[in-house]
Amino acid sequence: MGRKAKFAEEKVKKGPGKKTKKQKDPSFPSAIATTDDEEPKKLSHRQKLRLRRRLLRREARKQFLKELKTKKKEKIEAQKRMMNGLKRDTKTDDSETGSKMKGFHDDNSSWLKPKKKKLLPDEDNEDDEDEEMDVDSQEENGSEVDDSEMEDSDDDGVKKDSGFSTDSDDASDDSSDDQDDSNADEDDDDDLLPFEKAAKKTKKKHAKEAKLAAEEEKEMNADHSSEVFQFPSEEELQQQLPIPEVEQRIRDNLMVLTNFKKFREEGRSRTDYMNLLLRDLCNYFSYNEFMMKKILNLFSLHEVMNFLEASETPRPLTIRTNSLKTSRRDLAQALIGRGANVDPIGKWSKVGLVVFSSQVPIGATPEYLAGHYMIQGAASMLPVMALAPKENERILDMCAAPGGKASHIGAIMKNTGALFANDVNKDRAKAVAANFHRLGITNGVISTLDGRKYPSIMKGFDRVLVDAPCSGSGVASKDPSVKSSKDHSDIQRCFNLQQDLLLAAIDCTNAKSPTGGYIIYSTCSILPEENELVIQKILAKRHVKLVETGLDFGNEGFTKFLAHRFHPSMKLARRFYPHTHNMDGFFVAKLKKISDKIPTTDVEEMDEDEERWFMNENPDYILP
Numbered sequence: 098m099g100r101k102a103k104f105a106e107e108k109v110k111k112g113p114g115k116k117t118k119k120q121k122d123p124s125f126p127s128a129i130a131t132t133d134d135e136e137p138k139k140l141s142h143r144q145k146l147r148l149r150r151r152l153l154r155r156e157a158r159k160q161f162l163k164e165l166k167t168k169k170k171e172k173i174e175a176q177k178r179m180m181n182g183l184k185r186d187t188k189t190d191d192s193e194t195g196s197k198m199k200g201f202h203d204d205n206s207s208w209l210k211p212k213k214k215k216l217l218p219d220e221d222n223e224d225d226e227d228e229e230m231d232v233d234s235q236e237e238n239g240s241e242v243d244d245s246e247m248e249d250s251d252d253d254g255v256k257k258d259s260g261f262s263t264d265s266d267d268a269s270d271d272s273s274d275d276q277d278d279s280n281a282d283e284d285d286d287d288d289l290l291p292f293e294k295a296a297k298k299t300k301k302k303h304a305k306e307a308k309l310a311a312e313e314e315k316e317m318n319a320d321h322s323s324e325v326f327q328f329p330s331e332e333e334l335q336q337q338l339p340i341p342e343v344e345q346r347i348r349d350n351l352m353v354l355t356n357f358k359k360f361r362e363e364g365r366s367r368t369d370y371m372n373l374l375l376r377d378l379c380n381y382f383s384y385n386e387f388m389m390k391k392i393l394n395l396f397s398l399h400e401v402m403n404f405l406e407a408s409e410t411p412r413p414l415t416i417r418t419n420s421l422k423t424s425r426r427d428l429a430q431a432l433i434g435r436g437a438n439v440d441p442i443g444k445w446s447k448v449g450l451v452v453f454s455s456q457v458p459i460g461a462t463p464e465y466l467a468g469h470y471m472i473q474g475a476a477s478m479l480p481v482m483a484l485a486p487k488e489n490e491r492i493l494d495m496c497a498a499p500g501g502k503a504s505h506i507g508a509i510m511k512n513t514g515a516l517f518a519n520d521v522n523k524d525r526a527k528a529v530a531a532n533f534h535r536l537g538i539t540n541g542v543i544s545t546l547d548g549r550k551y552p553s554i555m556k557g558f559d560r561v562l563v564d565a566p567c568s569g570s571g572v573a574s575k576d577p578s579v580k581s582s583k584d585h586s587d588i589q590r591c592f593n594l595q596q597d598l599l600l601a602a603i604d605c606t607n608a609k610s611p612t613g614g615y616i617i618y619s620t621c622s623i624l625p626e627e628n629e630l631v632i633q634k635i636l637a638k639r640h641v642k643l644v645e646t647g648l649d650f651g652n653e654g655f656t657k658f659l660a661h662r663f664h665p666s667m668k669l670a671r672r673f674y675p676h677t678h679n680m681d682g683f684f685v686a687k688l689k690k691i692s693d694k695i696p697t698t699d700v701e702e703m704d705e706d707e708e709r710w711f712m713n714e715n716p717d718y719i720l721p
């Protein structure tokens with residue numbers, strides 16, 4: 098039966114029996130310890146907020162766990178695929194030719210995501226992206242996911258709440274509040290019955306919550322305009338800020354620029370803010386103004402940060418299997434046996450491997466010395482894939498040193514036909530010879546001519562690769578000097594040489610080749626002056642057309658840039674970026690030679706256009 102609760106009136110004690118001495122009065126949860134005449138409790142504003150947060154957290158946790166599960170599954174499947182792929186490699190690696198591949202796909206989206214932590218907030222989905230990146234790296238390290246790593250601060254300011262706290266977390270939160278109250282009022286409440294105590298406590302708690310909610314609302318409605326970024330005074334601008342403060346100013350400035358109407362300071366123009374941003378970005382990332390303006394012109398405000406950040410970190414170490422000597426599967430097994438952690442680059446390449454870690458220097462393994470692989474950036478494999486060499490062809494690599502791409506061409510040709518590897522730099526050409534020797538390329542002819550003179554010496558090639566000398570604006574992570582050493586005249590010099598080399602390459606190509614008649618133009622620069630503009634000029638000067646590269650990923654070439662317009666077929670070219678593809682910045686265009694005819698174009702008009710590009714020594718950027 099149990100004992101009766103003392104609901105209303107105090108009953109006269111009949112004397113303390115054994116049981117009553119032992120047991121305390123029964124207590125009741127606050128929810129039922131109310132009298133009928135009390136109104137049903139409504140949720141306070143704060144309670145509603147908590148409830149909403151709780152639901153959101155629960156939802157986020159569910160979503161996160163789901164993503165984690167999918168990722169794990171994907172990783173396992175990728176590993177299985179890799180092993181299957183590697184099994185297949187033994188049969189197919191040797192037939193690594195463009196003819197069998199219809200296009201090069203990029204299904205390794207996870208690898209293609211740079212893993213660097215973001216410096217500045219994204220416009221949208223920032224949390225999602227960060228989380229994904231964290232998960233990636235955690236998975237890589239094989240560590241368990243720890244909720245505590247996803248903490249966000251609760252706006253009650255009491256404690257840092259786990260991002261995925263459960264109801265019980267909140268309950269404990271509440272109970273700690275209760276604890277405080279009960280301690281304070283303990284003495285006063287001695288005379289009260291337990292349910293009265295509970296009701297009092299609940300009322301107090303609601304009052305406290307109502308107060309907090311009112312404060313919160315007041316805070317929300319408060320005028321925060323004074324907290325918005327204050328544009329620095331002339332005096333402040335003269336001061337050298339510590340780097341963390343420059344970073345903060347970039348953040349704040351970006352916030353103003355992305356919501357200019359709302360946050361701008363009276364009397365300040367967008368140019369003022371952009372100039373400050375330019376100055377701070379140069380300072381923070383160590384660029385000169387010239388290069389930073391070029392970059393600001395290329396990307397949106399949001400993307401520019403991603404590009405700059407990605408250009409600060411090295412790209413993954415990648416190697417290309419030399420299919421003349423081994424298969425990717427055997428190479429992977431050999432390197433794994435030496436303590437390396439390797440994975441295929443992705444579906445788009447049958448020969449590329451990413452080296453995540455290695456206990457031995459990857460440039461000094463017995464396999465390396467035996468010529469089983471070439472250390473080569475992922476992007477460097479793309480121009481050769483676009484070239485799609487065939488066996489028994491005559492192919493020219495006009496700017497070949499140190500021979501990474503030339504040896505790739507040789508391997509695909511299976512040492513048949515003839516491979517002419519040229520480079521004007523005699524010292525660098527020695528590296529081509531050394532690499533050919535190590536990798537077992539036996540169909541190579543090495544020369545050290547100025548590529549511009551090549552057509553006067555030899556012509557009639559089925560395919561020509563022009564991996565042109567360039568500013569290197571896409572490889573700042575490898576060579577940071579590009580950030581501060583290049584100026585207007587360097588870019589113009591590159592443009593002139595690139596144009597001349599490409600013209601010579603076209604003149605060397607046999608338009609009537611039964612198997613080819615193709616020219617690949619590539620650079621490790623992201624500047625349109627060295628890419629689309631070069632192709633645009635060439636389209637007017639030679640009878641060629643742009644064709645598909647066969648690379649199914651990469652951004653399209655520009656058909657317009659600032660006030661300039663390029664040929665619509667320019668979209669067939671491909672652009673690769675460190676922040677988008679986790680590769681060096683690269684440009685690849687494929688041309689088909691139609692005939693030897695030289696088009697008659699209005700040269701004067703073309704020169705004027707060219708002048709417009711290069712006349713301004715310090716071109717202004719367009720405000721995004």
Ligand SMILES: C[S@@+](CC[C@H](N)C(=O)[O-])C[C@H]1O[C@@H](n2cnc3c(N)ncnc32)[C@H](O)[C@@H]1O
Nearest residue numbers: 496497498499500501502521522547548564566
């Ligand atoms: C981007 S690198 C080539 C990299 C090479 N394709 C590889 O994959 O290893 C450009 C090369 O062009 C060469 N070069 C510069 N001017 C040249 C010219 N006028 N004729 C031929 N080669 C030239 C440079 O010596 C440099 O080695």
